[in-house]
Amino acid sequence: MERRSVELKLRRNLLTSTSTIGLRARGFAIPLVVGAAMAWGIGFDTQPAYGADVVCAPVASGSPLSGNTTCSGGGDAITFGSTTANSTVTLSGVSIPAAATSTGIAITQSGFDVSLVDSSLSSINTTGGAAQNGVTMTGGGGNVTVTFTNATSVTGDAAGISLGTTGSGNILLGTNGSVAGATFGVVTTAATGSTSLTVANVTGTAPGAGNGAINATSTSGAISLTVSAGGSVATSSPNASWDANLSSSSGNVSATINGNLTAGGLKAVTGGAGTLSITVAGSVHDVATLPSAGMALGAGSGSVAINLTGTATVTSDHFNAIDLGGGFAGSGTGDVTLNSAAGTTISAPHGNGILITKTAGNISGTLNGTISGDWAVNLTTGGTGIINMTYGGNVTGTDGAIRQVTVDGDNTVHITGNGTVITGGNASSGNSSIRASATGTGNVTITTDAGTLVTLGPNFVAAAPAIYGSALGGNVTITTNGNVTATGLAAPINDGILGTNTSGAVTISANGNISASDNGVRASTTSGNIVIYGNGTIAANTDLASTGDGIHATTSTGSINITTNATGLILGSGTGFLSSGIYATSSGNTTADINITTGANIGNATTGRLGNEG
Numbered sequence: 181m182e183r184r185s186v187e188l189k190l191r192r193n194l195l196t197s198t199s200t201i202g203l204r205a206r207g208f209a210i211p212l213v214v215g216a217a218m219a220w221g222i223g224f225d226t227q228p229a230y231g232a233d234v235v236c237a238p239v240a241s242g243s244p245l246s247g248n249t250t251c252s253g254g255g256d257a258i259t260f261g262s263t264t265a266n267s268t269v270t271l272s273g274v275s276i277p278a279a280a281t282s283t284g285i286a287i288t289q290s291g292f293d294v295s296l297v298d299s300s301l302s303s304i305n306t307t308g309g310a311a312q313n314g315v316t317m318t319g320g321g322g323n324v325t326v327t328f329t330n331a332t333s334v335t336g337d338a339a340g341i342s343l344g345t346t347g348s349g350n351i352l353l354g355t356n357g358s359v360a361g362a363t364f365g366v367v368t369t370a371a372t373g374s375t376s377l378t379v380a381n382v383t384g385t386a387p388g389a390g391n392g393a394i395n396a397t398s399t400s401g402a403i404s405l406t407v408s409a410g411g412s413v414a415t416s417s418p419n420a421s422w423d424a425n426l427s428s429s430s431g432n433v434s435a436t437i438n439g440n441l442t443a444g445g446l447k448a449v450t451g452g453a454g455t456l457s458i459t460v461a462g463s464v465h466d467v468a469t470l471p472s473a474g475m476a477l478g479a480g481s482g483s484v485a486i487n488l489t490g491t492a493t494v495t496s497d498h499f500n501a502i503d504l505g506g507g508f509a510g511s512g513t514g515d516v517t518l519n520s521a522a523g524t525t526i527s528a529p530h531g532n533g534i535l536i537t538k539t540a541g542n543i544s545g546t547l548n549g550t551i552s553g554d555w556a557v558n559l560t561t562g563g564t565g566i567i568n569m570t571y572g573g574n575v576t577g578t579d580g581a582i583r584q585v586t587v588d589g590d591n592t593v594h595i596t597g598n599g600t601v602i603t604g605g606n607a608s609s610g611n612s613s614i615r616a617s618a619t620g621t622g623n624v625t626i627t628t629d630a631g632t633l634v635t636l637g638p639n640f641v642a643a644a645p646a647i648y649g650s651a652l653g654g655n656v657t658i659t660t661n662g663n664v665t666a667t668g669l670a671a672p673i674n675d676g677i678l679g680t681n682t683s684g685a686v687t688i689s690a691n692g693n694i695s696a697s698d699n700g701v702r703a704s705t706t707s708g709n710i711v712i713y714g715n716g717t718i719a720a721n722t723d724l725a726s727t728g729d730g731i732h733a734t735t736s737t738g739s740i741n742i743t744t745n746a747t748g749l750i751l752g753s754g755t756g757f758l759s760s761g762i763y764a765t766s767s768g769n770t771t772a773d774i775n776i777t778t779g780a781n782i783g784n785a786t787t788g789r790l791g792n793e794g
Contacts, residue, residue, distance in 0.1 A: 234258045234274055245269070245287065245294065256282040263290040263322075271332065274302040280309035284336065286316045289345075295325040302332040311338040311362065319345025323373070328355040339364040340384065350401075351375040356408065360384065365393040365413070374402040374431070380411035380439070385421070392425030392447065400452075402431040409462065411439030418444040418468040422476075430454045430480070437462050437492075444468060445496065449478035449509040456484045460492040460524075467497050474501040474528070478509020488520035488549060493527070501528040501553060505537035505560075513540040522573060524549030529578070532558045542589070544568040547575075548597065554578035555611065560585040566622075572597035577604050580611025587620035590654070595662065598631035604646065612636075612648040612678075623654035623684075630692065632662030636674060645675035645702070652682050655708075659689040660716075666696040667719075675699045675728070676718075682706040685738075689713040690748075696720050698728035700750070707737045714748035729760040730782065736768035745779040 233241035234255035241251065245260035245267045252272040256279060260269070269287065276282050284306040287294055296317065306312035314336035317324045324343045332355070334340045340361035343351050350373040358381040359365050365384030368375050375396050384393035393415040396403050403426045407413055413423045423441035426433050430452030437446070437460045445466030450456050456479045466474045474496040477484065484504060488494065494501045505511025516536055520526065526533045526549065533553030536543060540563040547569065551557055556577040559567055566589035575581045581604045584591050593616050595602055604613030613634050616624050626649050628634060634646050646666040649656045656679045666674040676696035679686040686703045693716045694700045700718035703710045710733045721728040730750035733740045742762055744750065750761045761782030764774050 232256070234276065236269070239267075245289075250299075258285045259283070260287045262288055263292045263294060266293040266322075268295040268297060271296070271298040271300075271302040273300050274298075274304070276304045276306070278305040278308040278335070282306045282309060283312045284314045284316065286313075287318070289317065289319045289322040289324065291319070291321040293323040293325070294319070295327065297325075297327045298330045298332045301330050302328075304333070305335040307335055307337045307362070309337065312336065313339045313342045314359070314361070315341045315343075317343050319343075319349040319351070321345060321347035321349045323350045323352070325352045326355065327352070328357055331357040333357045334359045336361045336363075338362060339367050340382070341366045343367075344369040345373060346371050347373070349373045351377075354378040356380045358382075361393075363387045364391070364395050366395070368396045370398040370401045370403075372399060372401050374404075376404045378406040378408065379413065380408045382411075382413045384415060385417050386415045386425070386444070387421075389420050390422075390425065390447070392422040392444070394424040394426075396426050398428040398431050400430045401428060402433070402454075403428050404434045404436075406436045407439040407441070407462065409438040412442055413439070414442045415444040418466065418472070419470045422447045424448075428454055432457070432482070434458070437464055441465065445472060445474045445476070447476045447508065450482065451478075451480040451510070453482045454480060455482040455514070458485070459487045459489065460494060461488075461490045463493040463495070465493070465495045465497075466499065469498055471499060471507075472496065473499050473503035473506065473508065473531075475503065476506070476508035477502070477504040479504070479512035479514055480510065481513050483514045484512070484516040486516070486518050488524040488526070490521065491523045491525075492520075492549075493525045495525075495527045496531055498530050499528065500531040500533075500535045501526050502534045502536075503532070504535070506532075506535050511536065511538045513538065515542040515544070518543070518545035518547060518569070520547045520549035520551075520573070522548040526551045526553070528553035530554065532556070534558065536560065538562065538565065540565050542566045542568070546570040546572065548572035550574045550576075552576040552578075555580040555583045557581070558583045561589065562587050563589070565589045566591070568592040570594040570596055571602065572600060574601045575603070576601075577611065577613070580604055580615060581613045582615065583611070584616045586618045586622045588622050589618070590623045590625070591616050591618050592625045593627070595628040595632045595634065597629070600632045602632070602634045604636045604644070612644045612646060614647045616648070617650040618654050619652060621653045622651065624649045624651050624656045626658045628660045628662040628664075628692070630661040633665065634660070634662065635665040643673045643698075645678035646696070647677045649678070650680040651684050653684045654681075655684045656681050656686045658687070659691065660694070661691045663692045664690075664694045664696075666698075673698050675702045676720075677701045679703045680705070681708045684708045685711065687711045689715065690718060691715045694718045696728065699732040700728070700730045702729075702732040704733075705735045705738045708735070709738045710735055710740045712742045714742070714744035714750065716747065717749045717751060719751045729763040731762045731764075732760075733764045735766050737766070740764045740766065740774040742776045743779075744777070744782065747780065748778075749780045750782040
């Protein structure tokens, strides 16, 4: 073994010195090569000399990089320890094999711009010896560019590809081959310059908690990642790391996932005024069993945009699928937009499908894909921030489907799309299918379109309405043009629609059919006025186990106006039992009127307790 080591070392020295002399005085190159060949049994055939650096010309490996050069054939390294001019290094059929002597490609740019490109398929592999990166480029303030368009593969016994620069230097990586690292697959560090990464297949272990198989960090520069269609990025340690981790202190951060993140999901964080933009057309899947998320996001005062297109899926097996403000990073005060196309899926069987918790800023968007979770959608903002969301796909909650909370800003829920079903789930903690509230002076508006259905799950065992809107001074407006069902439940004490308020008004227009095991429509205020329109059929107390009313309205000092038209039937159960068709009361000392106008039968109630009972 000792002899073999000495021979390999001498062989490499001879071949390397031959190449160097050959560049200076080519007439001396042949005798030296022949002598070395005779001494060590090296034949002049097409086999690459893997004990030496890859041949590069006109600038040889091992020399300062002084200009463009092309490297071809086999060897164990391409090394430029310094750079004296902007340069391009081209790989033409380079093969650096897995071997104890392989050290990969290492370029120190010395502040100059350097591009590493391939003109044909090449392969770099540093496994088998001491831990070495497959490709290392250190910009020192220069622009760092790697462009592999010919399926060149890189495998590192440390990182697959490691790129770094300082100052305003930019990093650009584009590869359509596979990149694998025993540590990071791809790792980049930048300062104020931008980082742009386009990858196909990347794997790595991502050492250290919170890192990623793709790990891109920047002081204040922008970071963008694109995973190509058909590509796959995966960490082999999802409990400790992410598939991709993108972090800038204040630069814009964006990710376009056309391929797949398969194990650890995505973490993308910025601060300051940096914006965050995530587009998924492929899939993002988090399988971690320790705290994680499908997409863990963080922001400062900049805007956040999340967009799912095509048949995209975002899934977390054990935690939240999409998480902004759940503890991984700050949620910020900028506006958030959420959009998903029909055919997309967001799923979190043991967490929130979407969790966004903010202290300020608006949340808006249209979600036409399917969403499931516990809650399926859970949105909160503070201050004067508004929430304005439209749901056009099925939303299914393990215990609660849609939860939206504002303070002084308006809170709007719109359910649209023929056949859309909002299901609140089967658990016991009492969450509604739709729960929208304003804890300050904000208004709450809930609208469902014709053809939609809001329902509680069949095993629901807690007292919760299917639709619940509440405010503390702003107005509550609930309009149901679709049907609402809260019947056949394990605990028959559920209202169909509930609106509550203090000094603000509650207006409920039940244009679709309502079926509930307790009250069909219920409204309650302190001093705010109550207006209820019954234009569809309202069936209450359907399970004969409650004392629910068709319409139940109570206030302390506000007025109550209830109107049902010719199609606004109020029905009891199949046996004709119903506590009251309409129940309206003002409990305080008031001169406010209670006005009731009926255009259809209000049921088989023996009494319809109407009027001022204060």
